[in-house]
Amino acid sequence: MYSRTFFRKWPLGIFLLIFLFTVTGWAQNDVPQLNDAQIAHIAVIANQIDVDYGKVALTKTKDAEVLQFAEVMIRDHEAIIAQATALATKLGVTPEDNDVSKSLMEQQKTMVATLKNAKKDDFAKLYIDNEVAYHQAVVDAVKGLLIPQTQNAELKSTLEKVVPLLEHHLEMAVQAQRKITQ
Amino acid sequence: MTARFTKLVLVAFLSATVLTSCQDKKEKAPISDAVVHTVIIEGMQFNPAELTINSGDEVEWINRDIVVHDVSEDPGKTWGSGALEVGETYRMKPIKDIDYFCSIHPTMKGKIKMK
Numbered sequence: 001m002y003s004r005t006f007f008r009k010w011p012l013g014i015f016l017l018i019f020l021f022t023v024t025g026w027a028q029n030d031v032p033q034l035n036d037a038q039i040a041h042i043a044v045i046a047n048q049i050d051v052d053y054g055k056v057a058l059t060k061t062k063d064a065e066v067l068q069f070a071e072v073m074i075r076d077h078e079a080i081i082a083q084a085t086a087l088a089t090k091l092g093v094t095p096e097d098n099d100v101s102k103s104l105m106e107q108q109k110t111m112v113a114t115l116k117n118a119k120k121d122d123f124a125k126l127y128i129d130n131e132v133a134y135h136q137a138v139v140d141a142v143k144g145l146l147i148p149q150t151q152n153a154e155l156k157s158t159l160e161k162v163v164p165l166l167e168h169h170l171e172m173a174v175q176a177q178r179k180i181t182q
Numbered sequence: 183m184t185a186r187f188t189k190l191v192l193v194a195f196l197s198a199t200v201l202t203s204c205q206d207k208k209e210k211a212p213i214s215d216a217v218v219h220t221v222i223i224e225g226m227q228f229n230p231a232e233l234t235i236n237s238g239d240e241v242e243w244i245n246r247d248i249v250v251h252d253v254s255e256d257p258g259k260t261w262g263s264g265a266l267e268v269g270e271t272y273r274m275k276p277i278k279d280i281d282y283f284c285s286i287h288p289t290m291k292g293k294i295k296m297k
Contacts, residue, residue: 072286076249079268083248161248164226171289 031145032100036152040088041095042104043146043159046138047077047084049108053130056115060123069176073131073169080162087158128176135170142166218242218273221292223251223266223284228292235276236297242273256283256291 034042050073057070088095111130118126142159150156216238222229224246233241243253245266253272254262262285263272276294284290 075286079249161225165247165249168226168287168289172287175289 032098034098034100034146034149035096036091036150036155037093037096038098038100039146039150039159040084040093040155041097041101043084043142043162044081044095045101045104046141047080049104050131050134050138051077051081052108052112053115053127053134056112057123057127060115060118060120061127063124065176065179066124066127069128069131069172072172076165076169080165083158087154091152091154093152093155125177125180128173128180131173132170132177135166135173139163139166139170216240220244223247223290226287226290228282228284228290231291232293232295234295234297237277238275240273240275241294242271244271245269250286251284251290252286253282253292254285256281259285 054070054074054077057066058074061067061070115123115127115130142163147156147159147163150159215236217236218240219233219235219242221233221241221243223243226247228243235241243263243266245251245268247268250265250267252263252265261274265286266272276296279296280294282292282294
């Protein structure tokens with residue numbers, strides 16, 4: 001009972017901790033070593049996860065601003081997936097499954113279930129809080145882990161171009177969070 | 183001889199008329215210093231974000247970013263470009279100072295000022 005309540009109240013904290021500790025491994029000073037094929041896979045998965053969260057939002061809320069936010073997330077992240085996939089094809093790189101993307105997918109399953117099971121009145125806050133935490137974690141991971149390890153110049157450039165978009169999404173999420181909290 | 187002289191006079195008259203007409207048109211043509219200013223949309227920014235133009239100038243926005251954007255009047259969206267896919271452009275001739283933003287990504291803002 002305690003753990004259920006704890007998890008319901010703190011899914012974002014758990015998500016972020018898992019991401020930072022097991023995915024990036026920064027806290028343990030154990031940074032995963034990734035090749036370009038693995039980095040391409042992580043980039044696609046990380047974008048797909050936010051598309052998935054947005055699609056849940058479209059079915060769970062009638063809040064016009066939250067709906068608009070979710071639509072932007074879906075459209076932008078799908079555009080990035082298309083570009084990343086096209087680049088991988090051009091470079092002859094087959095995105096390669098790896099421990100980081102597996103871990104991300106595990107967390108996606110948990111969070112999607114949490115969002116789907118949320119009460120309608122609680123959903124907007126839960127979704128937006130997660131968007132703040134998720135985008136912050138992804139920005140940190142792209143800047144601190146993926147870009148430094150990318151070898152191919154074109155893939156590195158693509159990742160660098162995505163950073164302002166992710167930071168902008170984070171800012172949009174923080175503004176939405178402020179409105180919900182007020 | 184008289185007929186030949188008449189022809190020559192007629193040709194000379196017509197030539198003079200045509201030349202005068204061309205000269206008139208050249209002199210009467212409005213002298214336009216209108217310029218097309220370019221705003222590049224890239225890295226989630228309008229660049230330059232603030233632009234000062236002369237009356238009659240046009241502004242063209244080019245989406246060189248990685249996602250769809252638009253150019254809309256801020257805050258009322260009384261006019262707008264509609265969705266600009268990557269690579270698409272939108273051109274307009276402002277007649278007054280305007281504030282604009284991307285209604286898809288509302289923290290992207292820009293200004294056009296008239297001299």
